[in-house]
Structures are given as structure tokens and as C-alpha cells.
Amino acid sequence: MPRRLLGREELQQLTGASSRFLGEAIAAGLLPAAEVFPHEAVAELTALLRLAEQGITPRHLRAVRVAAEREAELIEHAVSSRGVRGGSPHSTEDALAIAAELETVRSGVLKRRLTGR
Numbered sequence: 001m002p003r004r005l006l007g008r009e010e011l012q013q014l015t016g017a018s019s020r021f022l023g024e025a026i027a028a029g030l031l032p033a034a035e036v037f038p039h040e041a042v043a044e045l046t047a048l049l050r051l052a053e054q055g056i057t058p059r060h061l062r063a064v065r066v067a068a069e070r071e072a073e074l075i076e077h078a079v080s081s082r083g084v085r086g087g088s089p090h091s092t093e094d095a096l097a098i099a100a101e102l103e104t105v106r107s108g109v110l111k112r113r114l115t116g117r
Contacts, residue, residue, distance in 0.1 A: 005036040015045045021052070028058040029065045071102055 006014070012022055025031045025048050031041055048058055075098045079091050111117075 004039055006039060006041065007036055011037050011041055011045060014042050015049060017045050017049055021049065021058075024058040028062050030058055030061055071099070075099055075102070 008019075008022065011017070012019065017025075022031070022045065025045060026033050030048060031037065031044060048061075051061070052058070075095050078098055079094050082094070
């Protein structure tokens with residue numbers, strides 16, 4: 001079953017985000033520049049709002065977007081070097097598995113940096 005798409009107004013209503021804040025998230029490349037959004041955008045925009053409450057606004061997160069784009073390139077290269085055809089269900093599954101492993105590593109590095117261990 002396809003996931004439901006949300007319009008801008010519905011996304012704003014579900015998250016409490018202002019039009020301006022949604023625009024800032026889009027301008028920073030953290031959400032797609034679109035009129036409809038996947039349902040996952042609710043969690044993403046909610047997280048961005050919570051970060052903004054801590055003083056970390058979408059414009060501060062451009063480096064996060066750039067790092068994610070580089071990780072995506074690394075993953076795509078790893079999948080293609082194994083001979084898996086891009087765009088196939090198997091390549092998507094492989095790519096998401098690699099992304100999960102990278103997230104585990106990234107999270108560990110971040111936690112050690114913050115705790116000094």
C-alpha cells in the first residue's frame with residue numbers, strides 16, 4: 001500500500017510548524033522543495049522544531065545535509081561496486097542496510113565526543 005502524501009498545510013498542522021519555518025527547512029535542503037511530502041516528513045519537521053527550541057535552526061544544519069549527501073554517495077558507490085544494479089529493490093535494500101550500519105557508527109562517534117569516552 002502506498003504511503004500517504006501530505007500537502008504543505010496539512011504538514012504544518014500536524015507539526016505546528018509555521019509557513020516560514022517550513023520554508024527555512026526547505027531552503028536548507030532538509031526537506032524537499034515540493035507541494036506534497038511523504039508522511040515521514042512529519043517526524044523530520046517535528047525533530048527540526050525541537051532542535052530549533054534548543055537553538056539549532058535549519059540553517060545551522062546545512063552541514064548535516066551535506067554530510068548525509070556524501071554518505072549517500074559513499075553508499076551508492078559501495079552498492080554499485082558490488083555489481084548490484086541501481087534502482088532495483090535489491091540495491092535499495094542493500095543501500096538501506098549500509099545506511100543503518102553507518103548510522104550506528106556515526107552515533108557512536110557522536111556519543112563518545114559528547115561524553116569524552
